[in-house]
Amino acid sequence: MQIEMRLISKDKMESMSSMEKLRFVLDGVKSGNIVVLEGGLTSEEQMKLIELTMIEVSEDFPGIEMSGYPSKSGFLNLRKKTRLTVVGPANTMKTIKKGKDLISAIISST
Amino acid sequence: MKGVFSRLLMALLFKKKRVKIGIYGPPNAGKTTLANRIVHTFVDEEDDVGVSTEVPHETRRVVKREGVNIDLTKNLSQDNTASNPKTKRSKAKLALDVVDTPGLATKIDFRDFMAYGMDEEVAKRRAKEATEGVIEAIKWLDDIDGVLLLMDSTEDPYTQTNVIIIGNMEARGIPVIIAANKVDLPDSSPQRIKNAFPQHQVVPISALKGDNIEALYGEMAKAFR
Ligand SMILES: Nc1nc2c(ncn2[C@@H]2O[C@H](COP(=O)(O)OP(=O)(O)OP(=O)(O)O)[C@@H](O)[C@H]2O)c(=O)[nH]1
Numbered sequence: 261m262q263i264e265m266r267l268i269s270k271d272k273m274e275s276m277s278s279m280e281k282l283r284f285v286l287d288g289v290k291s292g293n294i295v296v297l298e299g300g301l302t303s304e305e306q307m308k309l310i311e312l313t314m315i316e317v318s319e320d321f322p323g324i325e326m327s328g329y330p331s332k333s334g335f336l337n338l339r340k341k342t343r344l345t346v347v348g349p350a351n352t353m354k355t356i357k358k359g360k361d362l363i364s365a366i367i368s369s370t
Numbered sequence: 371m372k373g374v375f376s377r378l379l380m381a382l383l384f385k386k387k388r389v390k391i392g393i394y395g396p397p398n399a400g401k402t403t404l405a406n407r408i409v410h411t412f413v414d415e416e417d418d419v420g421v422s423t424e425v426p427h428e429t430r431r432v433v434k435r436e437g438v439n440i441d442l443t444k445n446l447s448q449d450n451t452a453s454n455p456k457t458k459r460s461k462a463k464l465a466l467d468v469v470d471t472p473g474l475a476t477k478i479d480f481r482d483f484m485a486y487g488m489d490e491e492v493a494k495r496r497a498k499e500a501t502e503g504v505i506e507a508i509k510w511l512d513d514i515d516g517v518l519l520l521m522d523s524t525e526d527p528y529t530q531t532n533v534i535i536i537g538n539m540e541a542r543g544i545p546v547i548i549a550a551n552k553v554d555l556p557d558s559s560p561q562r563i564k565n566a567f568p569q570h571q572v573v574p575i576s577a578l579k580g581d582n583i584e585a586l587y588g589e590m591a592k593a594f595r
């Protein structure tokens with residue numbers, strides 16, 4: 261089995277509303293893809309993504325695996341800058357190590 | 371009549387603000403064990419908030435216990451820890467509602483429950499309830515004044531769910547205390563939790579045995595008042 265990876269540019273991310281982004285990510289992951297988001301999702305968006313995921317969990321789709329670098333404070337702490345988020349189907353992707361600057365994940369189709 | 375009015379006035383003037391404290395964390399961290407301990411100590415020894423077991427997603431509905439008065443000026447003889455003389459008397463009281471929540475997860479697979487000996491139908495029902503529980507726990511974040519984030523010190527703390535719970539609370543300006551639970555176990559490492567979240571208050575405890583639990587109440591009284 262082949263696994264597709266989708267690397268989404270920051271420009272594309274910024275052209276979408278929060279809900280569009282989450283729908284886009286979840287649809288991609290539900291069809292078996294690993295989705296890597298340049299710029300990433302905020303903590304609030306990630307929490308919302310967990311909520312949406314839980315609504316759609318089924319026997320064939322047990323949920324998601326999510327990893328990423330936490331946001332950094334931007335100008336005057338007013339805007340938090342997110343960095344990178346990786347989301348994949350829980351049955352194929354497993355984060356094995358997550359550090360401050362390194363994330364290791366294993367992708368397997370078995 | 372006068373009595374009613376003055377009592378009403380008194381009630382308004384001296385109404386103690388109760389804070390709603392949500393106990394959050396991954397499945398199996400010991401949230402219900404801690405909620406039970408708090409209620410046993412300060413409310414009623416016989417009153418259980420919920421059932422705690424080694425099977426994840428045991429709690430699948432949010433449970434709230436209102437009117438818990440944490441009072442560290444009383445002698446907590448139930449606890450293993452000696453009372454801490456440094457706990458400031460003025461900060462030693464806190465009126466709260468305890469909210470025990472279902473463990474947060476990004477995946478729920480009914481097959482995992484079958485490994486605990488449940489048959490398929492039971493496991494599927496439990497998985498469905500568990501997904502609803504996660505959604506309910508997330509919704510409750512909107513209605514909480516402080517978060518007690520519980521982690522199992524024998525496990526890797528630097529998970530995405532832990533990171534985003536903290537991120538969400540920071541964005542809302544809601545105080546978070548991290549409790550590094552299960553320090554009674556030999557392979558526990560509260561230090562690993564401190565390293566993962568250096569900017570946060572981390573209190574090592576054993577919700578089961580009561581180790582250092584008074585220190586946690588003291589921190590709660592400081593952070594959540
Ligand atoms: N050794 C040890 N075990 C603990 C401690 N706290 C909880 N446990 C055990 O961990 C298991 C899970 O405890 P629970 O209180 O059910 O955990 P929970 O976070 O409420 O779990 P869910 O409701 O499934 O999300 C149970 O077997 C508890 O006895 C502790 O401090 N030390």
Ligand SMILES: [Mg+2]
Nearest residue numbers: 401402428429
């Ligand atoms: Mg529980």
